[in-house]
Amino acid sequence: MDGVILLQKQLVDYSTSLYKEGFLDDQFKQLQQLQDESNPDFVVEVVYLFFEDSERLLNELSKTLNQQIVDFKKVDAHVHQLKGSSSSIGAQRVQKVCIAFRNYCEEQNTEGCLRCLQLVKHEYSLVKNKLETMFKLEKQVLAAGGSIPMH
Amino acid sequence: MCKLRHFDAQEDAMAHAASNSPSVTFESPPSSFRAMGLWLRSYVNRILASANSCRRNRSRCCKRTFNRDVEAEELQDTSTVCLSSYYSVFMVRLAIMVMLAILIGMLTLLTWHFTKVYTQRSLDTLAYGLRFELLQRPMLRMWNIINSTVEITTAQVKLSEYVIRRYSKPVNQAQQVELYEVMRDVTWALFASQRALSSITINYRNGFVQAFHRDHRSNKTSYIYSDLVNYSINGYDADTLSSHQGWNDQSIHGNMSAIWYRQPLDPVTGEKIGKSSPIPPDELINIAGISQIPDGAASWHVAVSKYTDSPLLSAALPVWDSSKESIVAVVGVTTALYSVGQLMKELVGFHSGHIYLTSQEGWLLATSSNTPLLMNSTTGPKLMMAVDSEDRVIRSGAEWLQRVYGDKFPLNDEVHIENARLGHQLYYIDSFFLNLKRLPMVGVIIIPRKYIMGKVDERAFKTLVVLISASVCILVVGCVCIFVLTNGVSKEMKLRAELISHLDARRKAEASSNYKSQFLANMSHELRTPMAAVIGLLDILVCDDCLTNEQYANVTQIRKCSTALLRLLNNILDLSKVESGKLVLEETEFDLGRELEGLVDMFSVQCINHNVEIILDLSAGHVILRGWSENPNSVLSSGKCSISQKDSWPGQKMKLKLHGSHGKRSLKKENKMVLWFEVDDTGCGIDPSKWESVFESFEQADPSTTRLHGGTGLGLCIVRTLVNKMGGEIKVEKKNGPGALMRLYLILSTPADPNGAGKHCQFKFKEHKLTMLLALNGRMGRSTMAQWLQKNLVHTYEASEWNELTQTLQEHFKASYMHIPPGEFSESEQMHTQGISISVVVIVIDIGLLELSTDIWREQLAYLDKYSSIAKFAWILNHDTPNAIKAELRWRGHLLMVSRPLYKAKIVQILEAVIKDQQMELQKYVTATIEGNLNECHEIDAIHSWTPSSDDSDKSEHDDLRLASPFYRTPNASPSLNRTPNGHHAEFAHVRYEENACNKKNPGQTREEEQQSPITCLKERETVRISMDEQSSLKGLRILLAEDTPVLQRVATIMLEKLGAKVVAVGDGLQAVEALKFMLHSSELRKESPVEDDNSEIITANGLSLLPYDLILMDCQMPKMDGYEATKAIRKSELGSGSHIPIVALTAHAMSCDEAKCLEVGMDAYLTKPIDRKLMVSTILSLTKRTA
16 A cells, blocks of 8 residues: 555655646646546546647648748648647646737747747657656556545 | 152041142242141141130039028038938049049040141151151262263273273384373373272283372372383283182282382373382382282272372273173272262251161261271271271260161161160161162261250140140139039939938838837737726626625725726827727717717716716807816816816816807808817916827826826817717817916707707606706706706705705695695505696705715604605615615615716606606506515616626727717727617616516515615625526527637537527538528528428527527637638628627737627627627627627
């Protein structure tokens, strides 16, 4: 049982660090609150939906931005979507970069857009890794027979 | 001459020199020059005159421009130098000047060129004629000389032939002598007739020579003959055959034996005047011999003799015998060329210049100079080459010619050279070729250019100088004029450029200020989201039950601060909205009293927080809203209109004067009236110099106090903009005493039926005998209320504190109390049995009268309970009244509770409730059921906006807006939403009543809980309420969610499902429209066949409930069809059916314009992402409740 408690503590610490470092915000907590018996894997499901969506959007974005004539409207729409989805799961760092990204879009600043794209990709991969690690920990906790501590 | 005339005529034709004499003779070229000069002078004069007139004109212009300069200079001080325009002006000036210079230069050149070239050409022609003439004369003379020589020779020959034929075949010496004598006489006759002749010689075949010689220098004439002795008569025959061969000059000179005699003669008569003397052969004159006529034809050549210093022209002709077979003698005639030279000298003396004649080989024949023509050599005088001439000019001319033409002198061509430079002077050189057989001659005339063209050149030079100086003058004057003229223009341009730059700067500044306000708006929006989150989180924290009191207080404080911050942000948003002109006001009817009550509600909490009482006093004639500070240092905020300045107005009165139907309306036509508002305070006041500036944005009366009092300095700006929009005006008025007085008026139109309004609050006080005890803290509020009540015939008592209350109670109610026997119910029964005539007693008690700090209040309540049978208690609660007290009151049966502040409408509400209660009680009394009334809980909580819930910030924003513009409602608050404050009241009252109804259903249970432990019970109740809201508030609702982002879709779905709603999610607007269409269609189908379906009753009962979806949540940005388009499409499809499905926009744009856009396309409400659950619930409920 000690192992379980240890794991639980680890999980709690990890998720707290995520909040502290600003990877996640309250929205994620709300997501977790929405998870219940009827939707046991709701958070994971939503987060993976987010991953899929984001990867699609990021691909689209890099494709659009690498064209000769950049269609800023399109880019803006994509970034808007990304911002929406990231804010919905509470990935606020991605969201913040998206805000900057949209500003560059409005200025039609290709260079800034490209820089932001890199930043978004970076932030996205970071948050993805963090979330995946967290889910792994949760799985371990569950496997060890413990329950996931609610925040 | 002809040529000359021709040129003159040409000149005439050119009409340049009309005054010029057409008959310019050769002798008078200077006259033509003079004419030319005159013409030139007049021309120059004309030019100068025109230049002068120009200058005069310009000087006039200059005067004008100078005047303007003075004016411009005055302006110059204010203007700063705009470099670029200065340079451009400078360049323009320069360009104009350069063009002027070029123009004048061209004119000058052309003038000069024409004057000079035409003059020169004509003069050249003239000069050519002159030169030609000059040369022609000596040539002619030469020709004459040669001709005469030849004639003489021929005559001599003819005579000789005649004489010789006569004396042919002389047989003896005597005959011979006779022949010679005759010959001598004939020859003399000829010689004497021609004075120009130098000599005539006859050389006979036998060698005898006869010659006459005339020495021009000494003017001596002599006869030269050879000794006859040596010559035999027979010699002729002997030598006949030898023909010409025997003839040679050597025979004469070589014949040393021959003796030559010279006999001087009288030049006129030919008489011998002296003895003949023998002469040495070298003194012999040239005797023409047979050698000179090799072909027997006449010949001539140039010879020299030591007697003359000029060359001689000698001609020789043979004398043939009668048979023409042999030459018997040779006649030679020598003519000195001296006369030619003389003529030349004469010509040159008159015309200057030099003339010389040369033979073809270049031997000098005659010159116009006095230099010798012959060269003395050892062998006697010799002919000279022209290049060796001692005359400098001739020599150099000859050299020049030789240099130019060399040996190939053009034989048949005449050479005319102008401007040949000999020495330091220019000369005309012309040469003519006189082609005589055996003696071709070349004449050369050298005339200095100065002689012909000197004056012309001088004049041309002078003209040029005059022209250049004149043009330079014009140029200078023109440049000055240009400078002066353009100076004004340049100044104007400078000013204009400055103006443009100013405009530009202004436009930029405006743009930047636009950006700034946009930025502010954006920022405030961006900030609002986290602020909303903060407030929401605080709400959650407040709901948490594990907080200590201290923590709770802190959290509450934080919440208040956050709300204040949010209001600041909202202010900025409002301002940007107003500034950007997006705020459109709509005219609607309103009830001023109700608006004011709402206003009072709104600010009561703030007032209480600042320990200020707010009282609404609606008296007849005018409306007075009064609030004052009991603690002068504390703060009152009195409405939106003074929100930014609230801190500087501690203790203030706000008066609203309604000049209604009396004075003003008569002035205002078309049902307009003026509503005056006064805001009066007793604070620190506003400095008169700031009276205008306080209405600017971000301006505060005293910036140093910003830190003390806070505020953004936007409030008054917004107020003024709004007031102006409503056609009013706001200004600070002079005031006696401390503080500031602000007055604003609005021009409003009165409703169609003025009597219709204000009736609703009429309450039939008279019908019920009412007695009221007002136990209130605030003196002012109490007295105004009491006055009003008494006016409405309500018996009123007043009490300001607990002791007074007890006293009053004892005094006025003791009696009735004493009458009542112990036992409440029986007492009340008795009362009721006594009849309805007994007045209804209402005791309104301020909760503040109780001693809340200690537990005494329970005892006080217990004391009051004694009166509960005869009186109804109504409690005035503070917003922060602890729930424990509320619960206690409720437990004790005091169900009438109102929040501060107390105003008319609330009193009416209380009274209504009491009377209703009374009536119910009566009924219950009749039916003998007494218990019910205990569970009635009329919590009239009008200050809903200050109950802690996360959505209140938004609502307060709405309220703010509405209060600021109560008369012209913003169009985005669509009427269907029914969003007036009253609407909110209604809505929330509805919720509350529903809740109460819930409680009613299981009264026992609630009662039990409350009895167990009132405090925890209440808290639980709160949580239960929240969870209930969350769990089931949306139960039974069918919601169509249109959202393209899968994440959001999922989250929203779960969220809504958790709230009990049924959610259908679609990916884009098109699908949403399709889904709706399909459903509509199917419902219509169902409608058509009601029998088939079980739900037919419902269908028939209410068509609206047939709609499969109660609400649509619509994302704004979606692929294929965005939210706006989809909404438009849906609304379009609804047009026929008359139904209206609520559509709520879901958008990440937090801009107000987006909201406006959403509402414009027909959406009903607006939610921002990320979704706030509570806000969403309340929005959905407000929209669905209406349809239900």
